Amino acid sequence: MMFDLLAAVPAAESEGVVGEIMKTFNVTWSLFISQCVSFLIVALLLKKFAFGPIQAMLEERRSKIAAGEEKLKRIEQQLAESEATTAAAIAKANDEAVRLINEAKQGAALFTEQKAQEAIASAQQILVKAEAAAKADRDRLSSELKREFGRLVAATTSQVTGKVLTADDQKRINEDALATVEG
Amino acid sequence: MRFFLSTSIVWLFGLISAFAGSETHDHLPANAEEILRLGSFVVTNSMLMVWIVAAFIIIVAQLATRKMTTVPSGLQNFVEWMVESLYNFLEGILGKQLVKRTFWFFGTIFILILFTNWFGLIPGVGTFGWQLSGPGVDPHDTFRPFLRGGNADLNMTAAMAFTFALLWFYWAVTENGLKGFFAHIFAPKGKFSGIMSLMMLVVFGFVGVLEVISILFRPVALSFRLYGNIFAGENILENMMLMGGKYLAWLPPLPFYFLELLVGLIQALVFMLLTAVFLKLICDHGDHDEESEHSH
Numbered sequence: 062m063m064f065d066l067l068a069a070v071p072a073a074e075s076e077g078v079v080g081e082i083m084k085t086f087n088v089t090w091s092l093f094i095s096q097c098v099s100f101l102i103v104a105l106l107l108k109k110f111a112f113g114p115i116q117a118m119l120e121e122r123r124s125k126i127a128a129g130e131e132k133l134k135r136i137e138q139q140l141a142e143s144e145a146t147t148a149a150a151i152a153k154a155n156d157e158a159v160r161l162i163n164e165a166k167q168g169a170a171l172f173t174e175q176k177a178q179e180a181i182a183s184a185q186q187i188l189v190k191a192e193a194a195a196k197a198d199r200d201r202l203s204s205e206l207k208r209e210f211g212r213l214v215a216a217t218t219s220q221v222t223g224k225v226l227t228a229d230d231q232k233r234i235n236e237d238a239l240a241t242v243e244g
Numbered sequence: 245m246r247f248f249l250s251t252s253i254v255w256l257f258g259l260i261s262a263f264a265g266s267e268t269h270d271h272l273p274a275n276a277e278e279i280l281r282l283g284s285f286v287v288t289n290s291m292l293m294v295w296i297v298a299a300f301i302i303i304v305a306q307l308a309t310r311k312m313t314t315v316p317s318g319l320q321n322f323v324e325w326m327v328e329s330l331y332n333f334l335e336g337i338l339g340k341q342l343v344k345r346t347f348w349f350f351g352t353i354f355i356l357i358l359f360t361n362w363f364g365l366i367p368g369v370g371t372f373g374w375q376l377s378g379p380g381v382d383p384h385d386t387f388r389p390f391l392r393g394g395n396a397d398l399n400m401t402a403a404m405a406f407t408f409a410l411l412w413f414y415w416a417v418t419e420n421g422l423k424g425f426f427a428h429i430f431a432p433k434g435k436f437s438g439i440m441s442l443m444m445l446v447v448f449g450f451v452g453v454l455e456v457i458s459i460l461f462r463p464v465a466l467s468f469r470l471y472g473n474i475f476a477g478e479n480i481l482e483n484m485m486l487m488g489g490k491y492l493a494w495l496p497p498l499p500f501y502f503l504e505l506l507v508g509l510i511q512a513l514v515f516m517l518l519t520a521v522f523l524k525l526i527c528d529h530g531d532h533d534e535e536s537e538h539s540h
Contacts, residue, residue: 085274085275086274086275086397086398086399086471087274087275087276087398087399088275088398088399088402089399091284091285091286092276092286092288092291092397092399093399093402093403093406094403095285095286095291095399096291096294096397096399096400096402096403096404097403097406097407099291099294099295099298099400099403100294100352100356100400100403100404100407101407102298103294103298103301103302103352103356104348104349104352104356105348106298106302106305107301107302107305107348107351107352107355108348108352110302110305110306110309111301111305111308111309111323111327111351112327112347112348112351114309114312115308115309115312115323115324115327115328116327116331116347118309118312118314118316118324119324119327119328119331121314122314125314
């Protein structure tokens with residue numbers, strides 16, 4: 062091969078260095094232009110069928126990812142806002158519940174107190190009534206007892222003395238006997 | 245498992261390639277050869293190779309983008325990964341604004357060079373062809389292959405490099421303005437006063453002239469770098485194959501297949517990186533600090 066190249070040099074000496082090179086490597090305008098055209102056709106076809114669509118697809122994908130990320134950010138923000146709103150609502154509901162429970166507790170305590178007072182009052186009334194009834198019964202029994210006692214004392218006195226007692230005697234004996242018993 | 249598979253494939257490639265080329269092939273010429281002539285229009289074996297690679301790339305691109313879904317899978321996933329990785333990589337070099345304008349070019353450069361290099365390693369490329377006979381036939385070159393590595397043709401590498409040179413000029417002027425473009429090359433960088441500014445004008449003027457020469461040589465260097473690497477690789481494979489004799493022709497080139505796979509990728513990367521850096525250098529407004537301040 063090298064010998065061929067060297068052999069080609071003297072033959073082309075008259076054409077100058079560029080001419081020698083052109084001849085050795087068979088560089089001609091027609092072949093050069095043909096290759097230029099081939100290259101440009103490939104470049105244009107690749108631009109149309111490969112680089113164009115692929116770059117458009119990559120750009121579309123990039124914009125979709127960016128839009129997705131933007132959407133995600135918005136959703137996260139909405140979620141945070143929603144969580145904050147929910148937390149506020151829960152806190153408010155809690156406060157309301159606590160207030161209601163306290164009110165209910167207070168109401169229940171008041172009601173219990175009221176009912177207890179009513180019960181106490183009622184019990185006191187019952188007690189007073191019972192005491193009054195008991196007193197009345199005792200008075201009644203006491204008077205009945207006094208009367209019977211007087212009658213027994215008078216009868217006994219009458220039988221012991223053998224005289225008929227007047228009403229005044231009976232009254233006096235009764236009072237004496239009662240005074241002795243009660244004294 | 246993957247390593248085993250890839251190793252087996254490369255061994256198989258070498259074996260088939262060696263058998264295909266063991267009987268008929270003589271040597272690899274420095275230039276692409278004519279395989280078809282339609283009037284004055286000549287079709288060379290490297291042109292055919294580039295067309296096949298281009299068709300393959302376009303078909304894959306079409307298949308991958310025909311029914312695109314938001315959640316990618318299969319071929320769409322692979323192509324998207326490739327394009328996105330390339331885009332991000334170039335964005336790191338060129339910046340957000342410039343990469344939007346120029347990605348179609350740098351993406352094509354990388355993909356086309358990479359697949360052209362790798363397709364050149366497929367068995368049959370450079371080994372399937374026909375024998376020439378008759379008067380006027382070079383006795384050193386009697387074999388004409390149907391296909392030849394696309395970048396083992398200076399016309400192809402020069403086509404990409406000079407197309408870049410034109411686009412570089414267009415992008416540089418539209419980004420900087422014509423005045424800014426020339427100022428970028430010739431104007432002194434930094435603030436000087438008095439006699440120092442005059443001296444710097446002379447110094448930077450001279451540097452600008454050197455820069456112009458460098459700019460003019462860039463496409464030439466780009467062309468020859470890619471061509472040289474790929475042509476050298478094909479030569480190595482070819483010569484290794486010839487070293488093995490009739491029955492062991494498949495053995496010597498095998499390690500070099502791995503090397504060439506790597507070279508194919510590296511050269512595609514180097515071409516793309518260099519072109520991207522050349523563009524960045526001329527479009528650089530020196531606003532990195534401002535950008536980084538904004539980013540912080």
